[in-house]
Amino acid sequence: MGWILLNVLMLSRAVDPYPFILLNLMLSCVAAIQAPVIMMSQNRQEEKDRLRSLNDYKTNLKSEIIIEDLHHKIDQLLANQARLEETLHRLEKRQSPAKPAEMTKPAAPGSV
Template sequence: MHQTPLADLAQRLLRKSPHALDPEERRVLSSIDAGTIVSRDAADEADAHASIGDQLADRVAAVGGSWGFIIAFTVVLLGWMLLNTDVLAHVGMAFDPYPYIFLNLMLSTLAAIQAPVIMMSQNRQASKDRLAASLDYETNLRAELDILRLHQKLDGLVLDRLAAIEAKIDGLAKTMPSA
């Protein structure tokens, strides 16, 4: 019975049957068989599969979690309060006087929308982290298997060299006169 190259590699390097291989192990062994590289950038992989909603969630989280947003939002809130307390209140045109009920409604709405969007971005980041860990495992496994294969080749060369030396010694011993 003739084994496929993948089955041979699985048995020889991992001591597993091809059916017992994880997807990562299968990809690594396939790349060894094909002579290709296995390392990939997790960020590129995740971005390639990101939907428009994922990209939007990342942008909202990046803006909403920045000092620029906090400072700008603070300025807007203080401006709103100043405008409705002092400026427009003196002319009787304050559209949201103290206790700023409309402002509270807008802040609650913003928080209700922003929180799930930031959670989506965090979930996506966790997914990126899992992908990065998986890709790191593949790269590490490939490096470990390549080192193992090099050791096997070196061991084979050393054994061949020792066998040649033994053959020379045996040949010399046979040609030497016995005392």
């Protein structure tokens, strides 16, 4: 804007009169330089994103392996618990009829 105002106000002594050819040339050069710089910046960002996604993949894979291992351990614990409960149930059944009669009766107050 400043370039245009300066050249409009100078009228006859303007460095770059109305069609502003010099301004267009400078802006075209800036655009020509900016395009490759932007492309290089995008390529660098793409490489960083690729490395970040690879790291995320490795982390997710490791987490999945750990979770599968924990799931397997929980399954083993549940199976062991079920087996122990079954064993306890069988032992309780086996001991239930063998209890002496005096152990099943409540003690009379003052008999102790």
